[in-house]
Amino acid sequence: MTDSTVVPLQALKVSCSNCTLRELCLPLGLNREEMTRLDAVIRQSRRLKRGEALFRSGEGFKSLYAVRTGFFKTCISSQDGREQVTGFHMSGELMGLDGISANVHGCNAVALEDSEVCELPFSRMQNLALEIPSLQHHFYRLMSREIVRDHNVMMLLGNMKAEERLAAFLINLSQRLTVRGFASNDFILRMSREEIGSFLGLKLETVSRTLSKFQQQGWIAVDHKHIQLVQPEQLKQLVAGCANAHPTPNH
Amino acid sequence: MTDSTVVPLQALKVSCSNCTLRELCLPLGLNREEMTRLDAVIRQSRRLKRGEALFRSGEGFKSLYAVRTGFFKTCISSQDGREQVTGFHMSGELMGLDGISANVHGCNAVALEDSEVCELPFSRMQNLALEIPSLQHHFYRLMSREIVRDHNVMMLLGNMKAEERLAAFLINLSQRLTVRGFASNDFILRMSREEIGSFLGLKLETVSRTLSKFQQQGWIAVDHKHIQLVQPEQLKQLVAGCANAHPTPNH
DNA sequence: CGCGTGATTGAGGGGATTCAAATGTTGTGG
DNA sequence: CCACAACATTTGAATCCCCTCAATCACGCG
Numbered sequence: 001m002t003d004s005t006v007v008p009l010q011a012l013k014v015s016c017s018n019c020t021l022r023e024l025c026l027p028l029g030l031n032r033e034e035m036t037r038l039d040a041v042i043r044q045s046r047r048l049k050r051g052e053a054l055f056r057s058g059e060g061f062k063s064l065y066a067v068r069t070g071f072f073k074t075c076i077s078s079q080d081g082r083e084q085v086t087g088f089h090m091s092g093e094l095m096g097l098d099g100i101s102a103n104v105h106g107c108n109a110v111a112l113e114d115s116e117v118c119e120l121p122f123s124r125m126q127n128l129a130l131e132i133p134s135l136q137h138h139f140y141r142l143m144s145r146e147i148v149r150d151h152n153v154m155m156l157l158g159n160m161k162a163e164e165r166l167a168a169f170l171i172n173l174s175q176r177l178t179v180r181g182f183a184s185n186d187f188i189l190r191m192s193r194e195e196i197g198s199f200l201g202l203k204l205e206t207v208s209r210t211l212s213k214f215q216q217q218g219w220i221a222v223d224h225k226h227i228q229l230v231q232p233e234q235l236k237q238l239v240a241g242c243a244n245a246h247p248t249p250n251h
Numbered sequence: 252m253t254d255s256t257v258v259p260l261q262a263l264k265v266s267c268s269n270c271t272l273r274e275l276c277l278p279l280g281l282n283r284e285e286m287t288r289l290d291a292v293i294r295q296s297r298r299l300k301r302g303e304a305l306f307r308s309g310e311g312f313k314s315l316y317a318v319r320t321g322f323f324k325t326c327i328s329s330q331d332g333r334e335q336v337t338g339f340h341m342s343g344e345l346m347g348l349d350g351i352s353a354n355v356h357g358c359n360a361v362a363l364e365d366s367e368v369c370e371l372p373f374s375r376m377q378n379l380a381l382e383i384p385s386l387q388h389h390f391y392r393l394m395s396r397e398i399v400r401d402h403n404v405m406m407l408l409g410n411m412k413a414e415e416r417l418a419a420f421l422i423n424l425s426q427r428l429t430v431r432g433f434a435s436n437d438f439i440l441r442m443s444r445e446e447i448g449s450f451l452g453l454k455l456e457t458v459s460r461t462l463s464k465f466q467q468q469g470w471i472a473v474d475h476k477h478i479q480l481v482q483p484e485q486l487k488q489l490v491a492g493c494a495n496a497h498p499t500p501n502h
Numbered sequence: 503c504g505c506g507t508g509a510t511t512g513a514g515g516g517g518a519t520t521c522a523a524a525t526g527t528t529g530t531g532g
Numbered sequence: 533c534c535a536c537a538a539c540a541t542t543t544g545a546a547t548c549c550c551c552t553c554a555a556t557c558a559c560g561c562g
Contacts, residue, residue: 077496082410082493083410097395133378140390142352144394147401148352150404158449158450159333201410203551224559241330242331245308248352459540
């Protein structure tokens with residue numbers, strides 16, 4: 001049970017300076033003064049319930065959003081209704097970068113659990129970036145990182161088998177949880193089998209079967225959405241061959 | 252036979268102001284004075300022969316490159332040698348954006364025919380962007396456009412069948428040729444069947460078979476690398492259903 | 503408690519791959 | 533300029549991986 005109504009809105013005013021995600025998110029590399037100026041641009045956070053859309057494809061683009069807490073998917077859909085999940089997003093990650101190009105959001109962003117985001121009005125961000133070179137630079141890097149990530153997804157979709165895709169998916173989740181200080185070998189999936197499948201270019205039955213296969217081999221333990229990586233080395237080994245030969249170092 | 256040695260290097264000094272690709276490339280939206288300042292940053296163009304690499308994954312990142320003439324592929328490879336073509340690039344298109352994130356190139360860029368590129372030293376670009384807001388903005392838009400493109404490729408790789416992928420590929424090529432003033436229904440493929448397959452997540456045999464199928468149906472005429480779109484409407488119809496429901500408007 | 507949604511598992515089918523051979527093309531050196 | 537080698541493409545046949553269709557099961561929620 002959430003109790004957001006009890007908290008006065010002022011309390012939701014966020015500041016990068018105090019944020020635990022400082023080292024993951026946009027403010028990385030800024031000094032105190034610069035961060036204070038960034039604080040002034042960031043709107044108070046917005047709360048979303050599970051299933052709620054943060055923005056939808058085709059809507060006017062005004063802001064980027066950083067995940068504070070919770071979990072999101074972004075997806076695009078075709079005219080005949082096929083859906084492609086383009087990413088899953090956890091705390092500290094930016095959404096909406098694809099909206100800059102045409103000033104219109106290019107995907108749907110949907111909360112997969114009750115979540116909270118920081119809103120970054122893009123035009124103000126842009127102006128600030130003109131005055132703070134390291135912000136401009138970091139922002140270029142964030143966009144570039146998204147491009148690198150997308151290219152790795154292309155490799156996954158274009159060259160990898162079902163088992164490799166799923167192993168890569170689990171290892172990737174695990175690593176991102178580690179960075180955020182969560183247990184990396186014991187977690188709850190926020191998305192359905194169908195959403196995993198949509199991201200990985202597989203059908204939900206194939207996802208389910210492959211998870212079962214991993215479990216039979218003793219590599220993982222599956223209890224519905226609760227996943228434990230029992231032998232993560234085995235998964236890593238499965239992914240080793242098909243992983244990018246020149247992985248992008250982080251920072 | 253190329254005769255680049257006959258041309259003095261000075262003659263290769265390029266300028267955005269006079270460039271026919273002005274409206275497609277980086278300078279879009281700049282005024283005369285701003286464009287002159289951009290000219291000062293852009294290094295003289297570099298010529299590459301067919302098969303030559305412009306840069307390679309892992310090399311230090313210093314510059315972006317804009318295609319002046321010719322045709323490129325960019326690709327990443329996995330540790331066990333699988334290759335994923337991440338894109339094909341023609342005149343006016345930028346390469347190297349994925350290198351910004353880690354200051355290291357994230358892919359190989361290889362000329363598929365004798366080509367010429369403009370070099371854009373990134374740090375100087377960055378400084379200029381601080382002084383010319385519209386340049387900064389346009390650059391964000393270019394990076395965002397790359398992200399949108401990548402998401403559409405994910406849709407292609409994740410949801411489309413072989414025929415749909417190839418039709419989408421041909422229509423996309425055709426449209427990009429149109430914008431550049433080339434014949435849009437009669438062109439020479441610069442890449443091999445294998446490279447097309449690598450981009451589309453298919454094997455070269457499947458590409459070949461599918462082209463033959465299109466030809467049998469009278470939709471295209473295939474003579475090795477020479478392709479004619481006889482009934483492009485048929486191809487478009489095949490792609491219509493699986494196309495992005497909210498296509499990004501250009502500019 | 504019963505319903506609906508999501509997940510699992512099985513059987514069968516199909517689209518793309520793999521293996522293979524033949525043909526055509528391009529580039530090189532004599 | 534031709535001959536030859538190396539490479540690219542086409543096409544066929546057989547296989548396999550994943551998908552489709554379907555039934556069952558488990559859980560959560562009113």
